Amino acid sequence: MNNLTVLVIDDERNLVRSIRFALMDQNIEVLGAGTAREGFELAKSELPDMILLDLGLPDLSGLELLPQLRQALPDIPVIMISAHGDTRAAVKAVKEGALDYITKPFEWEELVMLIRRSSEHTHMVRELNFHRQRYKHTHRLVGNSPQMEQLCQTLELIGRSSGKTVLISGPSGTGKALVARSLHDVRFIDAPFIEINCAALPEQLIEAELFGAERGAYTGAIQHRSGLIALADGGTLFLDEVGELPLPLQAKLLSFLENRSYRPIGGNREIQADVVVMAATNRDLKAEVGQGNFRSDLYYRLNILPINAPSLAERADDIPLLIHHFSQHFASQEGCEPPIWNTEILQLLRRYAWPGNVRELRNLVERITILHPGQEISCDFLPNEYLEAADMMPSTPAYTKALEEKERQLILDALQETGGQKGLAAERLGISRHALKRRIQRLGL
Ligand SMILES: Nc1ncnc2c1ncn2[C@@H]1O[C@H](COP(=O)(O)OP(=O)(O)OP(=O)(O)O)[C@@H](O)[C@H]1O
Numbered sequence: 001m002n003n004l005t006v007l008v009i010d011d012e013r014n015l016v017r018s019i020r021f022a023l024m025d026q027n028i029e030v031l032g033a034g035t036a037r038e039g040f041e042l043a044k045s046e047l048p049d050m051i052l053l054d055l056g057l058p059d060l061s062g063l064e065l066l067p068q069l070r071q072a073l074p075d076i077p078v079i080m081i082s083a084h085g086d087t088r089a090a091v092k093a094v095k096e097g098a099l100d101y102i103t104k105p106f107e108w109e110e111l112v113m114l115i116r117r118s119s120e121h122t123h124m125v126r127e128l129n130f131h132r133q134r135y136k137h138t139h140r141l142v143g144n145s146p147q148m149e150q151l152c153q154t155l156e157l158i159g160r161s162s163g164k165t166v167l168i169s170g171p172s173g174t175g176k177a178l179v180a181r182s183l184h185d186v187r188f189i190d191a192p193f194i195e196i197n198c199a200a201l202p203e204q205l206i207e208a209e210l211f212g213a214e215r216g217a218y219t220g221a222i223q224h225r226s227g228l229i230a231l232a233d234g235g236t237l238f239l240d241e242v243g244e245l246p247l248p249l250q251a252k253l254l255s256f257l258e259n260r261s262y263r264p265i266g267g268n269r270e271i272q273a274d275v276v277v278m279a280a281t282n283r284d285l286k287a288e289v290g291q292g293n294f295r296s297d298l299y300y301r302l303n304i305l306p307i308n309a310p311s312l313a314e315r316a317d318d319i320p321l322l323i324h325h326f327s328q329h330f331a332s333q334e335g336c337e338p339p340i341w342n343t344e345i346l347q348l349l350r351r352y353a354w355p356g357n358v359r360e361l362r363n364l365v366e367r368i369t370i371l372h373p374g375q376e377i378s379c380d381f382l383p384n385e386y387l388e389a390a391d392m393m394p395s396t397p398a399y400t401k402a403l404e405e406k407e408r409q410l411i412l413d414a415l416q417e418t419g420g421q422k423g424l425a426a427e428r429l430g431i432s433r434h435a436l437k438r439r440i441q442r443l444g445l
Pocket residue numbers: 140141142143170171172173174175176177178179240280281282309358359362
């Protein structure tokens with residue numbers, strides 16, 4: 001772990017000393033304060049990575065100091081220290097903004113785990129805030145890998161240009177629709193964003209949807225119908241899956257892109273529309289041109305400002321951040337606690353190939369958040385296909401061995417401390433009994 005600084009606000013000097021001693025070999029520096037006032041001043045001057053705050057202090061109670069700390073230093077997580085029988089107050093503190101609580105006397109491993117978790121949490125929150133500040137308009141796109149930074153920069157540049165035609169390419173589920181929406185947000189404050197999926201409707205309907213139709217233009221057209229281009233006037237028209245557009249309509253779209261005017265079905269006058277056209281495709285349009293499925297003139301007309309949405313495997317560095325983001329999102333949607341993903345599973349998911357890209361990741365996180373709220377998530381929670389696929393991926397043997405060794409030691413310690421009682425040991429490790437059994441078998445213990 002990198003150097004961390006923890007401020008312990010507790011009037012038991014011995015406790016501060018033993019925490020300092022216990023955390024020494026973890027590279028964690030411990031500062032101590034015996035009163036609320038002293039703690040508050042030290043927190044402001046030293047800006048520790050987290051604060052351990054006792055509920056009972058001589059001047060103010062921990063519950064009284066907590067809101068002051070949250071207000072002055074909202075980025076620093078606070079973990080409450082409670083004595084036995086004081087759980088109710090600790091739970092109240094968590095409701096009022098503390099990240100967690102720990103009960104005296106501590107289990108040192110539990111304390112280290114709590115500190116580690118909360119430091120990861122803070123790190124993620126800071127990363128997300130930093131990213132959102134940097135690219136104000138593209139804040140919907142989560143990720144801070146070099147690929148995403150590059151993408152956000154490109155979006156800011158194109159969004160501020162006067163370019164009116166953009167082609168967004170990339171595999172399915174990489175966020176092309178989100179890219180289009182972010183680009184729209186860079187350029188417009190309050191303008192329509194109109195979307196159509198070219199693969200979802202038959203040819204005749206797409207034509208009527210896009211260009212509109214005059215009354216009596218075809219059977220069933222009993223009144224004049226405005227098209228989506230008219231609705232998008234002054235804003236953006238987003239053509240999703242443009243590669244699926246039938247050839248006759250490709251010609252009509254090309255004519256619109258060239259003249260920025262069109263004729264509704266059955267109409268005899270040209271209508272002007274000031275529209276930014278963003279088209280997205282998961283096909284290789286150039287290859288489609290070669291095969292005669294896509295008009296080359298339309299391809300070149302669309303491809304003036306190309307944007308490439310990278311696959312998730314290409315930007316695996318973003319996976320932990322995306323998992324954190326979606327866990328928070330679904331937990332707040334469901335009104336539950338987000339699950340806690342352990343390091344092992346994050347490593348495994350970084351190595352997985354993600355054929356369904358961010359959409360697949362989002363679905364996985366949704367499922368796990370709903371089924372296992374607030375739980376610590378290890379690889380045992382993953383469907384088999386992930387384990388099998390990740391097993392096939394190369395990982396360094398030294399890494400795998402070190403991980404196994406660590407796991408073996410943790411399990412042996414837990415079993416020894418609980419006199420070999422598997423149920424208790426599993427509880428101590430924060431995993432299910434079944435998961436513990438599987439690991440014992442796998443590690444040949
Ligand atoms: N960088 C990202 N940050 C946050 N959410 C993302 C990101 N990329 C994609 N998503 C989410 O993943 C899901 C799929 O994204 P989207 O529909 O934009 O992909 P797409 O490339 O347009 O897919 P398709 O080609 O299948 O239409 C959406 O729920 C979207 O919100």
